[in-house]
Amino acid sequence: MSQAILNGLLTGGLYASLGIGLSLVYGVTRVINAAHGAYIVLGAYLAWAAWQAWGIDPFAMVPVLMAIGFVLGYLVQRVLVNAVVKRQVLMTVAMTFGIDLIIVTAVLLTWGADLHIVRVPYAADGFDLAGARVPFVRLGIFGLAICMALALDAIVRRTTIGAQIRAVSQDRPAAELLGINVGHTYGVAHGLAAAVACAAGAMVAMITPLQPFLGVSLLLVAFAVVVLAGFGPIAPVLVAGVLLALSEQLVGLYIGTEYQRLAIFAVYLAVATLRPHGLFGARFYAH
């Protein structure tokens, strides 16, 4: 029981970091970025490849992955998505799913369809806390996820580009009148989201066997987090990630592990239909 709660708490951080980017892109551009799962998969495979080829620890790869993710996300937004951003939701989702398929095929052709996992030398190490085992890897993942969430929040709240992101998300025409380059702002928001997603991929690589088609289920977890949290700022996303992971763990403990994923979708559907603006009714950095 205490182990299940602890696992839920630690996995919750990772789930939140899967959701943050999706929430940011939707909050600013009103586009559901279906390629989000593919960024995570790409990050995971890059982390695995670096570990395989040069023995680089996935945690050490995080800055590199964030840089790659930022550039990729920025380019995707500016070259492709910006041109269709005002169209109806199905068009933008169809396009981002197309981007998702292209990235997934690239991963598939580069690294094949075999299962891969990064087993760092300290994978089995950890300490005991209140009758539950805390592995260092999971604790590190949790800490990193929290750090990324706080950093992203600080960027959106305290920097100039963050102010521009908030301005564009609240009132695009007014922001344009004030001379904000909307295309660039959208690009930065998408870039930040992709950076976090790629970094989250490195963490996924350490605890989940990798295969190229992992992306869709990761995307759904991310979206479930976002639906629970509402498209709001960071704190609700963290709470939602933990809630989701906890319910997953408890269902696994008391009902059976094969019902875990069903539980995620059931929670998602229930919240989506009963409280469409999320458990906390949060809006994107609006007052």
Add this chain to the structure above:
Amino acid sequence: MRTDLRHRLATLARDRRVALVIVTGVVLVALPFALGNFWLRVMTTGLMFAGLGHGMQIMLGLAGWPALGNVVFFGVGAYAAALLNLRLGIPPILAVPLGGLVAAAVALMAARAMLSLRGSYFLMATVALNFAMLELVLVSRELTNGPQGLTLDPVVTGSPQYVYSVFYFVFLAVLAVSSAAVVLLRRSRLGFGLLAIKGNEDAAAMLGVPMFRYRAIAWAASAGLTGLIGGVYAFWIGYIDPESVFDLLISLAVILMVLLGGRLLVAGPIIAAFAYELVDVVAWRELNEARLLALGLALVVVVRFLPGGLPEVGDHLARLRGSRRPREESADAA
């Protein structure tokens, strides 16, 4: 004089359309006798996707609802038909339509909760519904055999050519039904109501369009058609498993067809489905992974550069021709 001319023109246009439908029908009926097994299978898949495209068209083209996860009804129809046949011994000819009804019933049950969601929320909720249903089929092992899937007895026996031809004609009949359904819906009070909702939701509500009922009927019709096709698919392939019939890629391919079809409500998905199948076969013959790449590239390119679909290509060509030879077309029409 003027009205007389217009009347004659309208009749001509209608005649041309009728002629086109007849010619297409004759060609489609004659095709199996001219094709080998391989191409027969390709064409059958094309027919199937055209029918699925009509199912999506009811939601997307008429009602304007982004039902991305509608493949859930394909899976529900396939599993319902297969289980009715395997567990209760109901013959396929009855099990398949019943499977469609089950899918429509699932849509009606989900309607109350999900049709209140708008835009992106509805879109992702349909995707979640698809995955919830996939997981439900996976965990109900006693009933559905879980991830191992279900194997069905062959419905028709005989030479491969004969079996393929039978299913070709079944899918052709389904396509005729789906075409008629879309045309009739479009012309009905329901269809006008749906278009009004699509155009301006608040205005439609103010004019007294029964929003929920119309949408629920449209969704059930779309689900029933999709489920029916799922059932035929199950008996055609003879084996279904959760991952293959609840595959989101089916939905994405269907949406690509509707987008490619553009403003052509009925003909669009048919033309697009055959075009897509040809590309898919070429890609698949080169490299299996290339199919995914082709689908991905097609989605990106169509949304980015060709939002009007194939009819837009026609428009561009017509404009090119028009600028070279001005007034030629109006002379033709008169």
